[in-house]
Each structure stands twice: as C-alpha cells, then as structure tokens.
Amino acid sequence: MPARMPEPRTALVVGASGLIGSFLLERLLDSPAYARVTVWARRPLAVTHPKLTVEIVDFAKLEERRVEAQDVFCCLGTTIKQARSQDAFRRVDHDYPVALAKAAARDGAKRLLVVSALGASPRSGVFYNRVKGEMEAAVCAARVAQTSLFRPSLLSGPRKEERTGEKIGLVIGKVLGPLLGRYRPIHADLVAVAMQKVAEQDLPGRIYESNEIRALAG
Numbered sequence: 001m002p003a004r005m006p007e008p009r010t011a012l013v014v015g016a017s018g019l020i021g022s023f024l025l026e027r028l029l030d031s032p033a034y035a036r037v038t039v040w041a042r043r044p045l046a047v048t049h050p051k052l053t054v055e056i057v058d059f060a061k062l063e064e065r066r067v068e069a070q071d072v073f074c075c076l077g078t079t080i081k082q083a084r085s086q087d088a089f090r091r092v093d094h095d096y097p098v099a100l101a102k103a104a105a106r107d108g109a110k111r112l113l114v115v116s117a118l119g120a121s122p123r124s125g126v127f128y129n130r131v132k133g134e135m136e137a138a139v140c141a142a143r144v145a146q147t148s149l150f151r152p153s154l155l156s157g158p159r160k161e162e163r164t165g166e167k168i169g170l171v172i173g174k175v176l177g178p179l180l181g182r183y184r185p186i187h188a189d190l191v192a193v194a195m196q197k198v199a200e201q202d203l204p205g206r207i208y209e210s211n212e213i214r215a216l217a218g
Helices: 019-028 058-064 086-105 127-141 164-183 188-200 210-217
Strands: 009-014 034-041 052-056 073-075 112-115 146-151 208-209
Touching: 009 019, 009 086, 009 188, 019 034, 019 073, 019 188, 034 127, 058 086, 073 086, 086 112, 086 127, 086 146, 112 127, 112 188, 127 146, 146 188, 146 210, 208 210
Parallel strands: 009 034, 009 073, 034 052, 073 112, 112 146, 146 208
Antiparallel strands: none
C-alpha cells in the first residue's frame, strides 16, 4: 500500500513586512508543505504569489478576527525609538501578539510560533526584556497546543531603517564572533529557517534560545 502523502498546510503570518517576517514569508511561499499562506498586514505588500493572500487588518482588533490556519507565525516587534513611547512599544510587542495568540487558540490553530528576544523575563529590570517576558507568559497562557518562542540575540540583515546602536553591536559581534556565546548576533534568515523547521517537523512547543536557533537552522 503506498505511503499516504501529508495534507498541505495553511499558515498565517503576522509581521511579514519586518526583518524576520519577510524572510519567513519567502520561505513559506517556496515550501511545498504549505498550500496557502495568509498575511495580516496594515498595508499591501510588494510580494505576490499564487499561494499568498494579504488581508489588511486593524491590529487593535486582532482578537476579533478569525484564524483559519494550522500554523500561526508572529514576527511582530518594534523599538522604543520607533514606537516613540513605552505604551506604544508595549502595544506592538505585547498586546498584539497576545491578542493573536488568543484568537489562534479560540479558532483551533495547532501551532503558534512567536519571535521574542534574548533575555526576555517578566522579572527583568530592563523594560524591553520585561515586556517581552510578560508577552511570553501571556501567549503561553492562551494555550495553543504547540507554542514555540524564539529568543534571538541582536539581529543582522537588511533593515529599512537605520539603528545606530544595533550597527555598533553588529560591528562588535563581527569582531568577537563566537566569543560572545549566546549573545553573538544572528542573521534574521536563520531565525526564519528555525521557525519553519519547528513548524514543518512538528517539533514540541518550547523556548528556543539564540544559540539553539542557530544550531537548528544549520
């Protein structure tokens, strides 16, 4: 009896215009594992593909939207400088991912894969890390069956905007390299590869630290 072929999957990507999200979207569209890829975005994307559907959404109402995907990828993230206030930063990096997680759980998504950050902890004295840690806790509390959190270190890759602090960090990271251990900068595409592998290989939901992301991506 011939082996049964796995059924094609459906994916939802939120944050597809960002550094990690753009790499992830390209990979999911190229993957034969996915028959349909939906993106929730604030504005149209420059990308077109027969498998791609882009839905323009109000991010303040994410929890009200219906999730029609097995695998949900959240690549949302900003900086205090971009957001211009701590409240606005928290809205993007905490409230939106949590709302997405609740919608995914309610509508029966099988996997939720969320980009967080190295050092995330609800007990951190650093505002950025504390918000990320609180987001992780709330996302896990939504109880999507397989929830995976990815904690990359400083990201490298082609950004649309210039971030002076990150540029300095990347230069230092390039010089010191492996000496930095888990703090070594990581290319955004490696995070995308790791997220895709965790989903497609049906790996258990858990936290993936930056060095594990690098190893998983190969």
